[in-house]
Amino acid sequence: MLRRTTAALAGSVTALALLATACGGTGQGASPTAKKTGKVTFWSFVKGSDEVAAAFNRSHPDIEVTFETVPSGQEYYSKLTNAVKAGTAPDVAVVEYPHLPEFAAQGKIEDLSATLGPVVKERFPEAVRQLVDLGGRTWAVPRDAAPLMMMYRKDFFTRHKITVPTTWDAYRNMTEQVKEADPSARGGVLYTDNPGLFTALAWQAGGQWFGTEKDSWKVTLDDGPSKKAAAYWGDLARKDLVRSLSSLDPFWTSVQKNRTVAYVCASWCAGAHQATVPDQKGKWAVAPVPTWDGTPASAMYGGSSFVIPKGADHTGAAAEFIKWITTDPEGMKAWVSSGTSSMFPADPALVPVTKAAFGTEYYGGQDVYAVGTESYEAIRKGWTWGPVMGTTNTALVDELPKVADGTAALPGVLTLAERTTVAQMRQRGMKVTAP
């Protein structure tokens, strides 16, 4: 059971150096000539993973994929980390983009540059490539992108003659109009248990929380654009123009009870929304996410990619499986076979596949994927997730409830989270140049 611990150690050193210097080297890890047969263990929490594994097994008799359900959230990432440490990792695992740099920097995943690097380069636009190519190496293959969009109650907006906002200034007016039209309704939400949406809004504003420079990291959570977005959302929350809610059932309750009539979310929300609030069919529509200056700008909230953990037994077969589930039309079809997912494929060529599977009746025939495509193309370049996102997210989440009740200001929360992040990075031996 003892596997390649020295290789893992060497990998972690290289990975760190690579992430920092952004220069290439000789390929290591999964070799392109590895045998493409054998048994593949596959960890995922993404809905439909079981059907994808079954479909793959049907069409690939030489490879046998065993799917294992794991819970999502921070617990999953500590489980995966420990599995790699103990040499019991699966052959394929799902990793959401924010957590990828952490796994790469710690040498916990295989460098896929030689095997799947060309595929990634050929099939995916820069907007998502920047999240899986770190330090000039490819560490994962994207499955879905999650470009931002806005969901709103068409019937409510029409009835009260509210126009759909295209800028954040107009969005603020909209929230005021909504509150005036119906004192129990609000035109937006600031999640108190999930920093993901706010992070995406900072990214969309032009913020760059992390960057690499020579041999060190730059951490600037409270840069100008991020502070601007923070001040804006903090203000809306404090003035009770948007709801401050947990993203779990309190949020969906507010939607079901007509108390949330507009909110910013990502492409996948369209499917989640339709499944969770089916009786509001025909009342909702999607629109591009508002921007600061009127020119299209977007970011990603969510999305997942697939990696080969260090110590995987059958890297060749694993790479074959990953390629199929991310870039093959049949594989993409298997993901959305339930017909309820509005997942936006990271490979733009596969959009027709998912679009065909997603019914448009709920949104009154609107082409949700057209809005998604526009948003995907407008995603800001240059965003990098940090190497200790678990810590960063916790630091943010701990303070978010205080923003709602006015005991903390959102821009200040960013500064605080930056300090916690930098401390954690230094503790792990990373070089951080102060902003």
Add this chain to the structure above:
Amino acid sequence: MTTSSTLPPAAPAPARTPPAGPAPRRPRRAAKPPSALLSKAGVTALLALATLYTLLPLTWLVLSSTKSREDLFGTNGFAPGEEIHLAENLKHLFTADGGVYLRWVANTVAYAGVGALLAAVFGVAAGYAFDKLTFPGKERLFSLVLLGVMVPGTALAIPLYLLAAEVGLVNTFWSVFVPGLVFPFGVYLARVFSAAYVPDEVLEAARMDGAGEFRAFCRIAFPMLAPGFVTIFLFQFTQIWNSFFLPLVMLSDQDLYPVNLGLYVWYSSALSQGHPEDYLLAVVGSLVAVAPLIAVFLMLQRFWKSGMTAGAVK
């Protein structure tokens, strides 16, 4: 108990107001009038608050379990739904994912029930040995047991995982079952129980009559330790039943999950991925999962109560 001890013996029993004058027997404590919190009304209010705190989540759970998905989000958490949907929810629960929920319940019963039973047997035997027998290094060994009491189980999950990986037990039934057999606090408790319940004279008599050590333990001491045994069993049963982190790192095969981990899988990705029915499953599943625990406690609570206070005055 606190209230009555602060009252002078002559005071009328249901005194609403604290006694004014200093009581002759305990002048120091009576010099300060007992705070309102300690008065009967105060204590009752506090207890009522505690009861509410305990029962409110349960009320929410019971009510939510009877709701349809629309009602779950469309009605108040503490109000009943438009229609009673409990039967459908239960049917869905037991048939979802090929009836995997029942499998989780069976796993949990094996991990917690059988595990705690064995842990209690080992604990009582070890505690008895520490109390009644003499052997070299006894107290040092017992300090080791106490050390084990201090270390929380969660902290041991990762080292245990690495060990299990070494011997190839990861993702097997044994990886969760075996750690549950070790219960240092039970050994400590059993030693206290043994000192309190098993008089040395009885054992001496047994030995005089020709009983071996093993027979003396099984036939004489063990029955006397029965309440202690049940207490230790209950302690460990709840501990394994609630244990989350260990199964989380050890298991990835859904068929081996205990019920809490399975519910977490349903809950953690349900709403973000647009599967509200899984969220409802997690709610109903939680209700069904707490039922056996309540049943075990109701059945064994007289042992539990006698066990908690045992040794308190000795």
